[in-house]
Amino acid sequence: MMLLKALAVWVxxxxxxxxxxxxxxxxxxxxxxxLALWGQSxxxxxxxxxxxxxxxxxxxxxxxxxxxxxFVRWGVPPLWGGFCGVGAAVALAALIGAATLRLHGPYFSxxxxxxxxxxxxxxxxxxxxxxxxxxxxxxxxHNAALSLEFTDGRVxxxxxxxxxxxxxxxxxxxxxxxxxYYIAAIKSSEQTAAAAGVHVARVKVAAFCLSAGLTAVGSVxxxxxxxxxxxxxxxxxxLSIEIALVAFLGGADFLLGPxxxxxxxxxxxxxxxxxxxxxxxxxxxxxxxAVVAAVMIExxxxxxxxVRGWEALRCAFGYGGKTLAPV
Amino acid sequence: xxxxxxxxxxxxxxxxVYALVAMGLNLMFGVMKLVNFAHGEFLMAGMYAAVLxxxxxxxxxxxxxxxxxxPGAFLMGGLGCAVYLLLLRxxxxxxxxxxxxxxxxxxxxxxxAAQVLAGSDFRLVPNPINGAALRLGGVTVQxxxxxxxxxxxxxxxxxxxxxxxxxxxxxxRAVAEDIALAQALGVDAxxxxxxxxxxxxxxxxxxxxxxxxxxxxxxxxGQSFVIVAFLAxxxxxxxxxxxxxxxxxxxxxxxxxxxxxLDLDLSTAAIYVLFLAVLLLRPQGLFxxxxxxx
Numbered sequence: 327m328m329l330l331k332a333l334a335v336w337v338x339x340x341x342x343x344x345x346x347x348x349x350x351x352x353x354x355x356x357x358x359x360x361l362a363l364w365g366q367s368x369x370x371x372x373x374x375x376x377x378x379x380x381x382x383x384x385x386x387x388x389x390x391x392x393x394x395x396x397f398v399r400w401g402v403p404p405l406w407g408g409f410c411g412v413g414a415a416v417a418l419a420a421l422i423g424a425a426t427l428r429l430h431g432p433y434f435s436x437x438x439x440x441x442x443x444x445x446x447x448x449x450x451x452x453x454x455x456x457x458x459x460x461x462x463x464x465x466x467x468h469n470a471a472l473s474l475e476f477t478d479g480r481v482x483x484x485x486x487x488x489x490x491x492x493x494x495x496x497x498x499x500x501x502x503x504x505x506x507y508y509i510a511a512i513k514s515s516e517q518t519a520a521a522a523g524v525h526v527a528r529v530k531v532a533a534f535c536l537s538a539g540l541t542a543v544g545s546v547x548x549x550x551x552x553x554x555x556x557x558x559x560x561x562x563x564x565l566s567i568e569i570a571l572v573a574f575l576g577g578a579d580f581l582l583g584p585x586x587x588x589x590x591x592x593x594x595x596x597x598x599x600x601x602x603x604x605x606x607x608x609x610x611x612x613x614x615x616a617v618v619a620a621v622m623i624e625x626x627x628x629x630x631x632x633v634r635g636w637e638a639l640r641c642a643f644g645y646g647g648k649t650l651a652p653v
Numbered sequence: 654x655x656x657x658x659x660x661x662x663x664x665x666x667x668x669x670v671y672a673l674v675a676m677g678l679n680l681m682f683g684v685m686k687l688v689n690f691a692h693g694e695f696l697m698a699g700m701y702a703a704v705l706x707x708x709x710x711x712x713x714x715x716x717x718x719x720x721x722x723x724p725g726a727f728l729m730g731g732l733g734c735a736v737y738l739l740l741l742r743x744x745x746x747x748x749x750x751x752x753x754x755x756x757x758x759x760x761x762x763x764x765x766a767a768q769v770l771a772g773s774d775f776r777l778v779p780n781p782i783n784g785a786a787l788r789l790g791g792v793t794v795q796x797x798x799x800x801x802x803x804x805x806x807x808x809x810x811x812x813x814x815x816x817x818x819x820x821x822x823x824x825x826r827a828v829a830e831d832i833a834l835a836q837a838l839g840v841d842a843x844x845x846x847x848x849x850x851x852x853x854x855x856x857x858x859x860x861x862x863x864x865x866x867x868x869x870x871x872x873x874x875g876q877s878f879v880i881v882a883f884l885a886x887x888x889x890x891x892x893x894x895x896x897x898x899x900x901x902x903x904x905x906x907x908x909x910x911x912x913x914x915l916d917l918d919l920s921t922a923a924i925y926v927l928f929l930a931v932l933l934l935r936p937q938g939l940f941x942x943x944x945x946x947x
Contacts, residue, residue, distance in 0.1 A: 607768025614762025625751035
C-alpha cells in the first residue's frame with residue numbers, strides 16, 4: 327500500500343516537472359531533490375546512529391572527480407565512470423569508517439571534517455589532473471545518455487526525483503530491517519548493543535559506506551546537471567554542513583525529514599535571493615538565524631514541529647492526546 | 654637553517670593567536686560540554702568592532718590602533734553572555750546533535766550579518782605596526798605577530814592562575830568533573846556557565862583585536878582560525894585548556910614549515926593528517942596524561 331502511494335507521488339512529481347517546462351522552477355526542484363537525496367543519505371548513517379558526520383562533501387567530491395577525470399582525461403563514459411566514482415567514495419568511506427570507528431561525539435565529527443579537508447587539499451594540489459581551484463567545466467552540445475549529457479533540464483529533474491524516491495524507499499526499508507535495528511541499538515548505547523551481540527564495528531562501517539555510496543550517486547548526477555565542478559564547493563565544509571543541516575532541520579527521526587529540510591532550505595535561500603539579491607550575505611544571514619530559531623523552537627526538527635502543531639490542533643478540537651512531548 | 658628558523662618563528666607567532674582561540678574553545682567544551690562552531694565568529698565580530706571604532710578615529714602614536722582594538726574583546730565577552738543567556742542556557746537540554754546544529758546556524762547567521770552590515774570587502778586599517786619588524790641576525794620578526802604572541806603567553810599565565818587558584822577555576826573544574834555533585838555542594842553552575850561563555854568569547858575577541866594591525870578583516874575570517882583551533886584542542890586533549898595553547902603553537906609551526914617547504918595547500922593537509930594521526934594513536938590528546946574514553 328505504502329509502495330503504491332509512493333509510486334503515485336513519484337508519477338505525480340514527474341508529471342509536474344514535465345508540464346512545468348525546463349525553466350527556473352524545474353532547476354530549483356532539481357537542486358532541492360539532490361539536496362534532499364544527500365540529506366536522506368546522510369541521515370541513513372548520522373541521523374540513525376547519532377554520529378554526526380561533517381565530512382560528507384568528501385564523498386561528493388571523490389565521486390565527482392573520479393568520474394570527471396576518467397571522462398575528461400581518458401574519455402571513459404560518465405555512466406561507467408560514475409560507477410567507479412561511487413565505488414571510490416564507498417572505498418573512502420570504508421577507510422574513514424574503519425579508522426574513526428571508536429570515536430564518538432565531537433571527535434567523530436571533527437575527524438570526518440578533517441578527512442574532507444584532506445580530500446579538498448589533494449584536489450587543489452594536483453591541478454594537472456583535476457583542474458585545480460578553477461574547477462572543471464563541461465560543455466554540452468547534444469544528448470548522450472551514456473555521457474549523462476542532456477540538453478533538456480527536465481531529464482535531470484526526472485533522474486534526481488527518481489533517485490530521491492529510490493533512496494527514500496531504501497532508507498525506509500533499512501530502518502525496518504535488521505541493519506536498521508542494529509543501528510538504532512548502537513545509537514542508544516554502543517556497549518549494550520555489543521553485549522547483545524551486535525557487531526558494532528561492522529554495522530557502523532556498513533551503514534557509513536551505504537550512506538557514502540548513496541551520497542555519491544546523487545553527486546554524479548548533480549555535477550552533470552550543473553555542468554561545472556567547483557572543488558571549493560564540492561569538497562568544502564559548507565556543503566558538508568548543508569547536507570547535515572538539511573537532514574537535521576527537517577527532523578532526523580522522520581523518514582521525510584530530509585525532504586522537508588531541503589525544501590525549507592531552498593525556499594529560504596531563493597526567497598532571500600529574490601527579495602534582496604544574491605550578493606550581500608542576506609541569504610546566509612536569514613538561513614543561519616532561521617536555523618537557530620527552528621532549533622530553539624523544536625530541537626527535533628521541522629517535522630516534529632508539524633507533528634506537535636497537528637496534535638495541538640487535534641486536542642483543541644477534543645480528539646486524542648499528545649504523542650510527542652516537548653523537550 | 655635561517656630559512657627553517659624563520660618559518661618556525663613565523664609559525665610560533667601565528668600559533669599564539671591559534672592558542673587564544675583554542676583556549677576559549679576548550680574551556681567551553683570542558684565546562685559546558687559544548688562544541689561551539691560559532692566560536693570563530695566572535696573573533697570576526699571583535700575585528701569588525703575594532704575596524705568600526707578605528708573608523709571613528711585612531712589615537713596617535715605607534716601603538717594607537719591597539720587602544721581601539723582592545724575594547725572589542727570586552728564587547729565580545731558581553732556578546733558571549735548574551736548568546737549564553739538567549740540560546741545556550743536552554744540548548745543544554747537539547748542533546749549534542751541539536752547543539753551542533755544550533756551553533757552552526759549561529760555561525761552562518763553571524764557571517765551573513767557581517768556581510769550584510771559591512772560588505773564582503775577585505776578591510777585593513779592603515780597603521781604603522783603593519784610591516785614593522787625587528788631583524789635578529791638573518792631572521793625577521795614582525796612586530797604585530799610578536800605582540801599577539803606575547804599577549805597570548807601572558808593570557809595563558811593568567812588563565813593558569815584563574816583555573817588553578819581562583820574561585821572560578823575551582824568551581825569550573827568541579828562543574829566539568831561532575832555537574833550534579835558540584836551543584837549539590839553549592840556551586841552555582843549557571844553562574845559558572847555564564848562566566849565561561851563570557852571568558853571564551855572574550856578570548857576569541859582578544860585574538861581578533863591582536864591581529865587587527867596586520868590581518869585583513871572579512872566576514873568569514875573566523876573560519877580559518879577556528880578550524881585550526883578545533884584541531885589544536887583535539888591534538889592537545891579536549892577540555893585541557895592549557896594544553897590547547899601547546900596545541901595551537903604546534904599547529905602554527907607545522908603549518909608554517911610545511912607551507913615553506915612544500916606547498917600552501919599541503920600545509921592544510923599536513924595539520925589535518927597530524928590531527929588524524931593523534932586522534933587514532935592517542936585519542937586523549939598529546940598533552941593530556943589521563944586516558945579517557947572518547
